[in-house]
Amino acid sequence: MKKESHKNLSYRNPQIEMLRGIAIFIIVIYHIFNRYQQIYYNTSIWWMDDWGALGVMIFLMISAYFLLDPNGVQINLKQALKQFMHKLLRLWPCYSICITIVFLVTRIIVLPGRSVNSETFIANIF
Numbered sequence: 001m002k003k004e005s006h007k008n009l010s011y012r013n014p015q016i017e018m019l020r021g022i023a024i025f026i027i028v029i030y031h032i033f034n035r036y037q038q039i040y041y042n043t044s045i046w047w048m049d050d051w052g053a054l055g056v057m058i059f060l061m062i063s064a065y066f067l068l069d070p071n072g073v074q075i076n077l078k079q080a081l082k083q084f085m086h087k088l089l090r091l092w093p094c095y096s097i098c099i100t101i102v103f104l105v106t107r108i109i110v111l112p113g114r115s116v117n118s119e120t121f122i123a124n125i126f
Contacts, residue, residue, distance in 0.1 A: 016062055020058075020059055020062045023056075023058035025055075026051055026052075026058075027051075027052055029048075030048060030052040030055060031052065033045060033048060034048040034049065034052070040112075099121070100121075100125075103121045
């Protein structure tokens with residue numbers, strides 16, 4: 001009888017992924033409409049004040065659910081490190097592109113106290 005290897009831990013439930021996408025959308029909307037006003041105009045949209053925290057809480061709970069295997073499959077340290085490196089290498093290009101876009105946009109649209117120099121940008125890439 002062939003020994004079963006651990007189940008594929010990269011399985012994703014589309015409904016839960018949609019909830020995670022909605023949480024990200026809530027966070028983005030909060031930052032665009034409310035946080036920007038708080039920082040630069042000292043005003044706030046009172047009914048949006050808790051949206052950022054709510055979106056982050058939902059996103060982190062769902063991400064933690066996927067981080068821990070819901071099927072109860074245990075892996076050893078070598079497999080955990082391999083999965084961590086795989087995830088890091090998969091996310092790093094997207095992170096680099098996003099941080100580059102933000103760096104370039106803050107060079108064009110000067111946001112006082114939010115722009116960084118080139119050395120800090122390079123340090124954040126790596």
